[in-house]
């Protein structure tokens with residue numbers, strides 16, 4: 001028997017540690033997933049990237065669609081709604097908060113300008129005949145612009161904003177972004 005086991009204060013310490021670990025596990029820590037992992041709070045950048053991936057996938061399908069088909073028309077509507085919903089919610093819950101900080105001024109200004117350019121390209125495509133060559137050229141231009149913008153956000157603007165926003169803000173803004181993004185989708189689909 002070790003010296004430590006004979007020391008009553010050692011046993012008290014062990015009991016205290018056991019009690020604290022049981023109490024913390026039951027009452028303080030968040031519930032675990034069935035896999036045993038602790039749930040992570042939703043992050044603003046994960047929410048934004050989900051939409052970016054959707055945009056890339058929809059644009060890929062749009063450029064592969066057959067000229068003048070219903071499939072092309074439906075895909076374009078999906079692209080338009082997705083881009084507009086994402087832009088609006090992103091402007092409100094990423095770019096407005098960082099615009100208020102001197103460090104975020106240039107990035108937010110740049111991003112909002114590109115959103116406007118994307119909107120103009122969407123309008124240009126909408127005016128063209130989906131069966132024509134000019135439609136394909138303009139849709140490619142839109143796709144190129146969106147891809148450039150997403151890359152710049154993911155490589156630059158997210159990093160800049162990451163230094164401005166606190167961890168608590170990122171969690172709160174993720175919730176607000178998701179709510180507004182879903183609402184905008186409904187509003188645009190019903191229009």
Ligand SMILES: [Fe+2]
Nearest residue numbers: 087090111153
């Ligand atoms: Fe954007």
Ligand SMILES: [Fe+2]
Nearest residue numbers: 048052090153
């Ligand atoms: Fe974005």
